[in-house]
Amino acid sequence: MSLLQDDFGRKFQYLRMSVTDVCNFKCSYCLPDGYRPDGKPKFLNLNEIENLISAFAKVGTRKVRITGGEPTLRKDFTDIVRLVADHQDIRTVATTTNGYRLAQHAKEWYDAGLRRINVSVDSLDPRMFYQITGENKFDEVMRGIDAALEAGFERVKVNAVLLKDLNDKDLPAFLNWIKGTPIDLRFIELMETGLGHDYFKAHHLAGADIRAQLLQSGWSKDISSSEDGPAQNFSHPDYQGRIGLIMPYEQNFCASCNRLRVSAKGKLHLCLFTESGVDLRDLLQSPEQQGELIERLHQQLHNKKETHYLHQGVTGVTQHLASIGG
Template identity: 80%
Template sequence: MSSPPVFGKVIMSQLQDNFGRRFHYLRMSVTDVCNFKCGYCLPDGYHPNGKPSFLTLSEIEQLVGAFAEVGTQKIRVTGGEPTLRKDFTDIIRLIADNDQVNTIATTTNGYRLEEHAQEWYDAGLRRINVSVDSLDPRMFYQITGENKFDKVMRGIDAALEAGFERVKINAVLLKDLNDKDLPRFLHWIKSTPIDLRFIELMETGLGRDYFQAHHLAGESIKQRLIAEGWQLDQSDVDDGPAKNFSHPDYQGRIGLIMPYAQNFCATCNRLRVSATGKLHLCLFTEQGVDLRDLLQAETQRAELVERLHAQLRLKKETHFLHQGFTGVTQHLASIGG
């Protein structure tokens, strides 16, 4: 058997930190622009900080190539709202051309999904998460600032018809807002084969008051599901920190993401790169490390890989959210959520 290729002093091996966690999942932001005004993320809407300069197709190709060589098998294209990029389909097609990437996913507010679901599927997109924080159109409008509930729901139908292997719905748990929606969500997934994911609200630098007013612990939802006969599924390598539940009477599943739960970070398997090319080892805690200077040519691949390995040795064991530390993240759209 031949030895793995060596570039400089680095063997092209899977990214791993000092705590034995391996990272095969990249969340790659392609824009921080968003056309929604969700209260927990961009309550005042998107305001550019100067003229944005997001990763180009060429830089994305170099980034994807480097991460694929160090074991990345799943790439999720994020934002902001990633589908606002005019070359979004080209980005998906570019990633699909890399045989080492097994799964291409995106997270979207669903604004362009109705018209483009089939096009994106044909380009290679296979998994899609759509943010739907309420099934009540009035509450949807209150949370998102956009009266687009019916359009988003038609987009979800289009995704199911296009043949996506997994359609997930993301809903941020919000006390005194959508916390009464659980029966509606359960009724929906009883006969609809989607994964519903409830995400516990996380505090960010600009969202302290919102967090204090609307934080709802995911543990309360977990205990309610168990009481109603839902069973915890065996963890899959793609699940990361999510806890997934299934019920014999329901076609859909429920996932809980509870960042304040004990040992939440123990199964971390993902890294993030911002739309301006900064590597983030965690959604919180640090400023990010610039990679863009090494995304200009394939001849820089060895140095880029070496920088990735070096940074992984600096990753902390936890995000420290449970200690009230929110790090430098001002809002989730800035590095892809």
């Protein structure tokens, strides 16, 4: 079965699968007013997820990241992890979480087959953490990171969106933290979405500025691997942790794109920004539909654009990143 590839020669072995768009945090750059349901949501069930993963595995998907919203809000989250991990062709099962349930469940999720975890921590100052997330759960999240390290995850990453005039002063504290802690710290450049023009204008901090600071402080850029995708990773001989930069406004950011997205309601998104998605759900009801589903995936990849056009001021139709899993 031929691998998923677009018209620009990019191969897609990484699926970001959202399982809910519900989130219990109110992060100022994503869901400042909190989650607002549109009627009673009907997210993909376990049977639909099984059929989705089986099809993607057949066309070369080797890594699946379970996303949201906040994916661990699903009562069957552990079952979803186990279902994905049980596919022999899926080599890596990961998730991105706000970490509020991590302290209690890290070992359970690891035992189910989860191997990599990204935890969102936008500040190491509890007051700033509360200001950005709208939740007073800093200590809880940090205990969760400790639990993940103890559980034996292959890789624990911490995601932080650096924001001018908010948490940008936290950079020294973040660096001091990873000096003796073996985590990958990911700084994500703020991206403008449909609802966030004024916020973006007030708080955008260029990732290139952070890179310049790192290089001046003795950090060196790692040799890129196919797993990195668009991330630029940096190491320092005096630090146990590493730093990754996600800089969507960087020239050629999309050249190394290796991921596709499926929303919690079963829509395929070829890009985080540029289109409203293609429904797959009608082909997720039975294993007998797998051939047709795979054909639709191949057909849709002809529509993938060469770039997201963010650097030209195009924000696309995505209103907030929680809606399709970031």
